[in-house]
Amino acid sequence: MEFALFLGCTTPSRLKQYEYSSRAVLGELGVTLVDIDEFKCCGYPLRNIDFKAFVLSSARNLALAKKEDLKLMALCKCGYGTLKMASHLIKENSSLREEINEILAKEGLEYQGDVEILHFLTVLHKEVGLEAIKDKITRPYENLKVATHYGCHALRPSQVTEFDDPVAPTLFDELVSITGAKSIEWPMKLECCGGPLSGVNDELSFAFTDKKLLDAKKASADYLTTGCPFCQIQFDTFQDQTGHGRGTNHHVPAILYSQLLGLCLGLDKETLGFDSKRTDIAKIESFLSP
Amino acid sequence: MFYTITLYVSLVIFCIGLLYKISNWFRYKIGQDAKNISVSTRIGAAIKGILSTFFSVKVFTLIKVFVLDVLLQARLLRKDFVRWLAHICIFGGFMLLLLMHALETHISSALFSDYYSTLNPFMFLRDFFGLMVFFGLALVIYRRFFSRAPRPATSGMDYYAIIILAVIMVCGVLLEGTKIVSHSKYEEMVEEYAVLDEEEETPLESYWVDKFGVVSPDVKGPFDKDTLKEGKELHEMSCAECHSRPQWAFLGYGVATVSKPIALSLDRARIHTLLWYVHFLACFIGLAYLPFSKFFHIFATPATYLLNAVMEREKSDPANLATKQAIELDACIHCGDCTARCSVAVAFKQIPNPNILPSEKLVALRALASGKVLPEEQLRVIQEGSYICTDCHRCTDVCPSGINLEDLWFSMREHLAKLGYPKPEVWARQGMGANFDLTKLKEQTLSLTPVDRKFLGGLGASAQASTFSVCFGCENCTNVCPVVGNYENPQEVLGLVPHQIMHALALGRRDLTFGSRMLWDCVTCYICQEYCPQGVSVTDVFYELKNLSFTHLKEKA
Numbered sequence: 001m002e003f004a005l006f007l008g009c010t011t012p013s014r015l016k017q018y019e020y021s022s023r024a025v026l027g028e029l030g031v032t033l034v035d036i037d038e039f040k041c042c043g044y045p046l047r048n049i050d051f052k053a054f055v056l057s058s059a060r061n062l063a064l065a066k067k068e069d070l071k072l073m074a075l076c077k078c079g080y081g082t083l084k085m086a087s088h089l090i091k092e093n094s095s096l097r098e099e100i101n102e103i104l105a106k107e108g109l110e111y112q113g114d115v116e117i118l119h120f121l122t123v124l125h126k127e128v129g130l131e132a133i134k135d136k137i138t139r140p141y142e143n144l145k146v147a148t149h150y151g152c153h154a155l156r157p158s159q160v161t162e163f164d165d166p167v168a169p170t171l172f173d174e175l176v177s178i179t180g181a182k183s184i185e186w187p188m189k190l191e192c193c194g195g196p197l198s199g200v201n202d203e204l205s206f207a208f209t210d211k212k213l214l215d216a217k218k219a220s221a222d223y224l225t226t227g228c229p230f231c232q233i234q235f236d237t238f239q240d241q242t243g244h245g246r247g248t249n250h251h252v253p254a255i256l257y258s259q260l261l262g263l264c265l266g267l268d269k270e271t272l273g274f275d276s277k278r279t280d281i282a283k284i285e286s287f288l289s290p
Numbered sequence: 291m292f293y294t295i296t297l298y299v300s301l302v303i304f305c306i307g308l309l310y311k312i313s314n315w316f317r318y319k320i321g322q323d324a325k326n327i328s329v330s331t332r333i334g335a336a337i338k339g340i341l342s343t344f345f346s347v348k349v350f351t352l353i354k355v356f357v358l359d360v361l362l363q364a365r366l367l368r369k370d371f372v373r374w375l376a377h378i379c380i381f382g383g384f385m386l387l388l389l390m391h392a393l394e395t396h397i398s399s400a401l402f403s404d405y406y407s408t409l410n411p412f413m414f415l416r417d418f419f420g421l422m423v424f425f426g427l428a429l430v431i432y433r434r435f436f437s438r439a440p441r442p443a444t445s446g447m448d449y450y451a452i453i454i455l456a457v458i459m460v461c462g463v464l465l466e467g468t469k470i471v472s473h474s475k476y477e478e479m480v481e482e483y484a485v486l487d488e489e490e491e492t493p494l495e496s497y498w499v500d501k502f503g504v505v506s507p508d509v510k511g512p513f514d515k516d517t518l519k520e521g522k523e524l525h526e527m528s529c530a531e532c533h534s535r536p537q538w539a540f541l542g543y544g545v546a547t548v549s550k551p552i553a554l555s556l557d558r559a560r561i562h563t564l565l566w567y568v569h570f571l572a573c574f575i576g577l578a579y580l581p582f583s584k585f586f587h588i589f590a591t592p593a594t595y596l597l598n599a600v601m602e603r604e605k606s607d608p609a610n611l612a613t614k615q616a617i618e619l620d621a622c623i624h625c626g627d628c629t630a631r632c633s634v635a636v637a638f639k640q641i642p643n644p645n646i647l648p649s650e651k652l653v654a655l656r657a658l659a660s661g662k663v664l665p666e667e668q669l670r671v672i673q674e675g676s677y678i679c680t681d682c683h684r685c686t687d688v689c690p691s692g693i694n695l696e697d698l699w700f701s702m703r704e705h706l707a708k709l710g711y712p713k714p715e716v717w718a719r720q721g722m723g724a725n726f727d728l729t730k731l732k733e734q735t736l737s738l739t740p741v742d743r744k745f746l747g748g749l750g751a752s753a754q755a756s757t758f759s760v761c762f763g764c765e766n767c768t769n770v771c772p773v774v775g776n777y778e779n780p781q782e783v784l785g786l787v788p789h790q791i792m793h794a795l796a797l798g799r800r801d802l803t804f805g806s807r808m809l810w811d812c813v814t815c816y817i818c819q820e821y822c823p824q825g826v827s828v829t830d831v832f833y834e835l836k837n838l839s840f841t842h843l844k845e846k847a
Contacts (some may be wrong), residue, residue: 009633009682041633041680047814048715048836051751053640060636088751098751103639156816157827166820191772193817196468200715201811207776208813 001127003073003118005033005085008042008284011075015229017273018075021258022120024271028262029128029136033073036064044082044153047147052099058086059100062110071116073123077195077228080119081153081161087113088160107286109273119154121164121227121257125171130178137226138266140180144287146260147184147221147252148172149212149235151228152192157199166190175257176225179264180289188212193226195234209238217250223284224254232256253280263288293570300574307581308589315616318659322708324612328689335609348600355599358418359692360592366690369627372772373690376429380455381588383422392573410534417466417541423459423539427452445624451584454576461569465546469561470536471505472554475562484528490520494528497521503536503546505553571626579785590620591691615698621691624649628685628695633677645675648685655702670847673711676702718839719810725846726805728785740798748838749795754827755834761792767818767828773811784808788818790827795831804842809835 011018026033043057062083074080090097092111101110109200118126124133150164150172158166171191173183194208213235216224226232235254262272263285276281316332319325343349358364363381367374390398391407396413398405405412432451434444469475476498480486486494496513498504498521513521524799549556556562580586597614606614628648629635635647644650654672657664664672676699685695703713711717740746749755769787774780774787781787785806786794794802803809808830818828 009680013681013683040636041682045680046634046637046678047833049674049840050637050641051834051837053637055632056640057636089754093753152813152815152817156820157829158820192813194813196813196815197811199713200719203775204776204811205813264750274548 001030002034002070004036004039004068004070006042006061006065006072006074006079008074008076008079009040010233015232015256018229018232018256018258018274020271020273021256021262021267022075024267025258025262025265026123028265028267029124029133031123031128034068034070036068038064039151042076042079042082043086044078044102047082047155050146052096054082055089055096056100056103057087057107058083059090060104060107060109060110061088062115063104063111065115066111067109069094071118073118073120073133075120075228077119078219078230079106080117080163083117084161087111087117091274117206119227121154121175122163124261125175130174133175133261134178137179138289139264141264141287142180142226142289144181144284145184145220146181147186147219147224147254148176148189149193149215149224149226149231149254150190151230151231152190153229155190156203171224172257176262179261182289183221184221186221187214187217191224191232193231195230195249198234198237205234206238209234213238213252214250216252221237221252222287223281224262225257225260227257227271229287239280253278253283255281260284296565296571296574300578303578304580307578309585311581311589311620314615315620317661318616319612319661319705320615320655320659320698321612321704323608324386324615324701325708327332327609327612332609332613335607336613338608339607343600351599352596355595356592357597365505365595365692369688369690370431372433376426376433379422379426380430381426383419383426384455386419387416387423390419406532408533410538412536413534413536414540417463417539419602420463420541421458423455426741427455427459447584448624450579452522454572454579457572458569458576458703461565461572463541464545465562465565465569466539466542467549468553468556468565470539470542470546471549472504472557472562473504473506473554474557474560476504476506479529483532484524485522486528489526492522493517495521495523497525498529501525501535502533503543503550505550505557509553584623586620587623587691590617591623593617594621595692598694603697606785615701616659618691618693619652619659619696621693622649622652623691625690627688627690631684631688633680633682633684637678641674641678643671643675643678645672646678647675648699649674651699651702652695653688655698658702658705662827667847669706669709669711670844673706673717674705674714674844677714714840715810715836718836719807719845721843722804722809722839723785725808726801727800728805736797736799738797740796742798744801746795748841750832751833751837752830753836754830757824757826758795758828758831759797761789761822761826763789763793763822764823765789766821766823767792767826769816772815772820773808773813784811788832790833791835792826792828800842804839809839 039061041057042055048052150169154161154163155166164171176183192208194205197205232254259272316329362380363374366377495506496509496517499506499509500513594617598651626649632648645654679699683696690740691693768774771788777783785808786802791803812832814829816829
């Protein structure tokens with residue numbers, strides 16, 4: 001199993017532990033990752049500004065994966081959703097396709113909308129498979145309640161992203177269940193973390209985070225798990241700054257799924273890049289079976 | 291006399307330039323923290339910082355960085371061997387020439403009691419160092435003008451740097467060559483250093499024509515053995531002490547060999563005097579202009595290496611961080627590595643704003659930091675460029691001058707925000723809200739036929755955007771929207787809510803759509819789009835409306 005690893009910009013610069021832990025986990029599961037040095041911005045940050053600049057940025061990355069004849073795996077949900085959207089648009093819209101390819105041709109690249117794009121979680125669920133992962137789990141969790149945060153841009157628009165059922169998704173819950181943890185039901189499971197408004201309207205952005213965390217707390221989650229750097233950073237930032245001045249007290253630490261899974265695969269905290277300052281996240285070890 | 295005057299004039303200009311540039315390091319202000327720190331505080335903090343670093347263990351870090359990164363340029367070596375080779379040849383060769391040749395009376399003579407520029411090994415070494423510079427220059431010219439590696443456009447400053455170096459070097463070698471063959475130079479030397487009888491003149495001259503490359507109008511080879519033997523004896527008495535064979539000055543000797551047929555006329559025209567003037571004047575111009583040219587990086591780049599090795603954004607004195615950022619602006623040599631590695635540089639092909647590219651953004655930042663008042667139009671362009679950035683840190687990782695570009699961009703955005711140019715989304719939300727005041731529309735009757743067809747036509751970048759036309763007003767989008775749900779009276783805060791925006795679009799009302807904060811407060815969670823029974827791509831319509839707002843604002847500006 002081989003994939004071109006699309007790291008994006010945020011993971012390597014602000015959340016390196018996601019890269020470390022994903023590489024470690026996938027390595028453990030026999031997945032080969034190919035690094036394409038020329039991968040650049042997925043185009044997501046350009047969507048507000050200029051439609052074609054966004055499609056062009058996405059298409060360039062996809063064309064690079066195509067050149068190597070590889071499937072592409074993204075770590076972030078925003079990157080995944082953006083690449084899926086651009087690929088969809090290029091496939092559907094012939095004049096756009098021509099226009100973009102005219103620019104790509106200057107670099108000797110071409111893209112026709114035909115690269116398979118996967119997310120880290122889809123690779124685990126569909127390509128590696130639940131049973132194969134289960135076989136590798138050496139220390140499952142006990143009595144651990146986890147709330148899954150699906151992330152908007154992977155889930156919707158579902159016709160384009162093809163991630164899972166947009167109304168009643170199960171993919172992430174199943175991935176949590178195999179670790180021995182209980183994936184709890186909670187009303188705001190599919191809602192936004194607030195991340196996209198960070199820096200534009202911080203008050204509204206954190207209002208979303210606050211509500212979600214409160215909801216997870218009410219549903220008695222011990223941890224919240226994510227599969228996207230933007231969501232993870234949003235939760236981390238909020239909880240680091242103790243409710244961002246809101247004086248709220250519903251602490252539910254967020255943990256990357258790659259770290260959650262890594263621990264029960266027997267990988268150590270250093271390999272998985274646990275932040276030594278975030279003792280609340282590291283405490284999850286106490287739930288591992290002896 | 292002329293030499294001395296020009297030397298001192300250029301030295302004075304150089305010193306004033308250096309002081310001016312260093313004063314900029316303490317005067318330039320970038321970002322929030324720098325704004326309120328006075329120049330004297332910054333100078334004081336710098337002195338304190340330097341002293342406390344020198345008397346701490348950090349001094350070992352500085353020594354290591356100085357040897358590895360400044361002298362040996364290990365950072366460049368890790369990146370690209372050919373570039374390192376070119377740079378170390380020019381840097382090393384030129385520095386050694388400067389110390390050994392240009393400053394010979396102060397350095398070489400002081401160090402070596404038997405120093406004569408015309409004696410080996412010094413004569414050979416001078417040409418060897420020269421060859422190093424030539425080799426480096428050739429690599430530079432090849433890489434810049436002939437290789438296909440991507441790099442930014444060559445600026446006037448790049449041309450200047452190459453030309454001034456080339457002029458100094460080429461004139462130097464030509465000067466050496468024409469002096470070797472020059473008969474008048476030979477006569478001057480004989481007059482000054484040799485005591486000869488009249489009959490001894492011919493043998494010595496014959497010997498020098500034969501062995502030292504002098505081209506004489508009086509004597510010509512082939513010479514008989516006895517004359518040469520006598521010449522050799524005279525040479526050993528009067529000249530050998532200071533003269534090795536000119537072949538050792540291989541560059542100059544090459545020029546001498548080639549120019550032999552025209553050597554006499556060149557000598558009559560006193561071409562070597564002319565070359566001497568050009569050679570030293572070019573050196574003095576280079577010296578005087580150095581602080582204002584690309585060559586200033588020989589001060590600023592090592593300073594950047596050293597400062598970044600011992601400073602951290604969180605821990606260091608803000609006054610020193612401000613100074614460090616000003617120094618970093620001077621350390622950039624516009625090599626374009628950052629732009630080649632930039633995550634969003636590809637957007638430049640669609641949005642032709644050079645400020646997207648880090649190497650060009652820095653040019654704009656320099657203008658901002660100097661405190662120059664820039665026209666509004668230019669500020670808008672800089673604002674757009676500086677926010678098309680994903681903070682991916684690649685520019686910083688790749689910069690051969692060791693500049694912390696990411697921190698510079700951060701400070702630049704603070705700086706722009708303070709001038710009234712915040713993140714474009716924030717700016718557009720405020721700007722559009724002020725342009726299209728929804729409260730003023732309450733009294734109006736709305737026409738049911740689309741009023742602004744051009745506006746509707748603009749929504750065509752993707753097929754998705756035209757789906758608004760099939761909206762039948764079920765309000766599902768609005769009911770599921772988490773942003774709408776966040777407010778008790780959403781319309782007070784947001785203006786129009788999602789289904790109303792679809793309506794306004796059908797009516798071709800630019801004012802109604804653009805005036806709604808809903809557009810900018812959309813979290814792009816796509817719930818509305820997912821739940822639309824009619825297949826309206828609500829979120830994608832919003833994206834395109836945001837694009838159109840920016841176009842509108844740009845056109846207006």
